[in-house]
Every structure is written in structure tokens, then in C-alpha cells.
Amino acid sequence: NAGVTQTPKFRILKIGQSMTLQCTQDMNHNYMYWYRQDPGMGLKLIYYSVGAGITDKGEVPNGYNVSRSTTEDFPLRLELAAPSQTSVYFCASGGSGYEQYFGPGTRLTVT
Template identity: 95%
Template structure:
């Protein structure tokens, strides 16, 4: 199993641009999550999903959108990029009530 994969690894955006961060897992996990990690800080939950067609907001959802059309994929959308969204983004997945497994991350810079 590849586990959780994320693309791209790095991206630079200009203010106001939009992009989609891709996340795919091949472990047949129902639960998927998006976190952001600012320098020297822990992870903060942006959005999560407990199954296809079901998503909910986490701690810091403003400026982001998600969709979950399949069990495997959980893309994160930034519509109008702002400098405050410069961060490293991690996707994770888990079985219900079990440990979360993380992808390698996407490093995003907004200039």
C-alpha cells in the first residue's frame, strides 16, 4: 500500500490565485482529514470527512473548501489565496476511532 499520498509537494501562489491540494489514500479508510502546520507549531484541523459525501469543519476552515466524492480522495480547495495561508498542509486518514495516518505534506507559499 502507498498509504496517504499528496500532490503537489511544493507550490508557490500569488495572492488571489486558487488551487486544489490533492489527497488520496489506498487503505479503504472512511475517515479523512486536512491539517495545516505553521512553523514551530502543532497541527490544526481544517476539515474532515467521515465518508463519501460527508464533510465537516474543523478548527480553522475559513478560506478553504473540501469535497469527498469517493472513499479514496479528499481534495482541499483554496479559492482566493492569502499570505496567511502560507503553511504546510497534511492530509490524514483513519478507520473510525483509530489512529490517523499522515501523508508527506504539501508546502504552500502565498506571495
């Protein structure tokens, strides 16, 4: 199993541009999550999903959108990128237990 994969690994955006961060898991997990991690800080939950077709806001959802059309995929969309969205983005998935499995992250810079 590849686990949780994320693309791209790095991206530089100009202010106002849009992009989609991709996340795929092959563990057949129902739960998927998007976090952001600012330098020297912990992880903050952006959005999460408890199954295909179901998404909900986390702690810091403003400026982001998600969709969950399949169990495997949980893309995160940034519309009108702002410098405040410069961060490292982690996708995670979880099964019936409470452990979450994290992807390698996407480092995003908005200038």
C-alpha cells in the first residue's frame, strides 16, 4: 500500500491564483482530513470528511473548499490565494480507530 499520497510536493502561487492540492489514500479509510501547519506550529484542521459525499468544516476553513466524490480522493481547493495561506498542507486518513495516517505534505508559498 502506498498509504496517503499528496501532490504536488511544492508549489509557488501568485496572489489571486487558484490551485487544487490532491490527496489520495489506498487504505479504504472512511475518514479524511486536511490540515495546515505554519512554521513552528502545530496542525490546524481545515476540512474533514467522514465518507464519500460528506464534508465538514474544521477550525480554519476560510479560503478553502473540498469535495469527496470517492472514498480514495479528497482534493483541497484554494481560490484567490493569499499570503496568509503560505503553509505546509497535510492530508490524513483514518479508519475505524482514531489513529490518523498522514501524507508527506505539500509546501505552498503565496507571493
